[in-house]
Amino acid sequence: MMVMKSQIIETTLLALVAIATCAPSSNKPPFLNLITKQNDKLYFGTATNNVQLNDTAYAAILDDSRMFGQITAANSMKWFDTEPERGHFTFQDGDVIRDLAKRNGQLLRGHNCVWHNQLPDWVANGSFTKPDLLDVVKTHCGTLVGHYRDSWDIVNEVLNDDGTFREDIFFNTTGSEYIPTAFHAARAADPHAKLYANDFNIEGINAKSEAYRNLIPQLRKQGVPIDGIGIQSHLIVGQLPTDMKENMEAFTAIGLEVAITELDIRMTLPETEELLEQQKKDYATVIEACNAVKGCVGITVWDFSDKYSWVPGSFAGQGAACPWDENMKEKPAFFGIVEGFLG
Ligand SMILES: *[C@@H]1O[C@H](CO)[C@@H](O)[C@H](O)[C@H]1NC(C)=O
């Protein structure tokens, strides 16, 4: 009897261990990517970083393609990491993210080719002639998109809030010519990649989103291959624009694909029950807006756990912006996402 009993226990334990190691058993429905796809979108995704991939509680959620159908490298495909010296490409960090997504059956979003920030010193402090810098941009974008393919944020944050061009090293040296150069190089490297312009403060109808609606058709008329607009959506609890749906419709009306690419909704700390409830409503509002617009193809959160959010490091006194808390527990915001899809 004793033998049999212990055998049964042992068999049961082995079965449990097998379940625990094969399936992400910590996760239970609702599953955000499954719900998103049931609503005719392509994916629900998240940004992630190399440094946190050995956090097993975090990784169990990240790796579950029922929860996330798409991955963005938050940092490791940026210029400083991929071309630290001119012509010397380093894909190690980015490849870890690419391989993870591939292993999990998740889509990859490349982020980003050209941005004024997180540049290596040789670009940020270089002195280039216009043809030379255009050549640098062409090589960088062509090489990155050729290596990673899939969807890409080709240019990031090229406009100011008033709709004028951002006066960074690229604009100061080439005018706006670096933009067509970047997109053409990307298209040449992968004819099937979805090529996006990506920016913040274009969630509602305003000078900046209107400026993109003028600029992109102009560029397309000149043959510049731009497929979509990435609406970053780093938002603030209780302060959402009221015309997000109309704004997305205005983008799809000019033939652009729309994606919510970097969603988080921050609050002034400490978090309170009231703030968390408002945050839940705000997440639902964003999801509802995307879900109501056919050309809004997917939603990506800018990491899913408060443990790894960029917010506290960038906005003093603010945080708690993600749908999962620091202990990988779903917050009201998580259920707000689910409710947003119910309408
Ligand atoms: C994961 O690895 C990084 C880098 O090697 C290390 O700094 C960090 O402490 C590790 N985190 C965990 C949760 O093991």
Ligand SMILES: *[C@@H]1O[C@H](CO)[C@@H](O)[C@H](O)[C@H]1NC(C)=O
């Ligand atoms: C560019 O040079 C300035 C002044 O020497 C320095 O402070 C800055 O960190 C450099 N930029 C980068 C990206 O290295």
Ligand SMILES: *[C@@H]1O[C@H](CO)[C@@H](O)[C@H](O)[C@H]1NC(C)=O
């Ligand atoms: C670009 O030019 C503007 C206007 O002259 C200047 O304020 C800005 O610092 C320049 N930016 C860079 C990165 O050189």
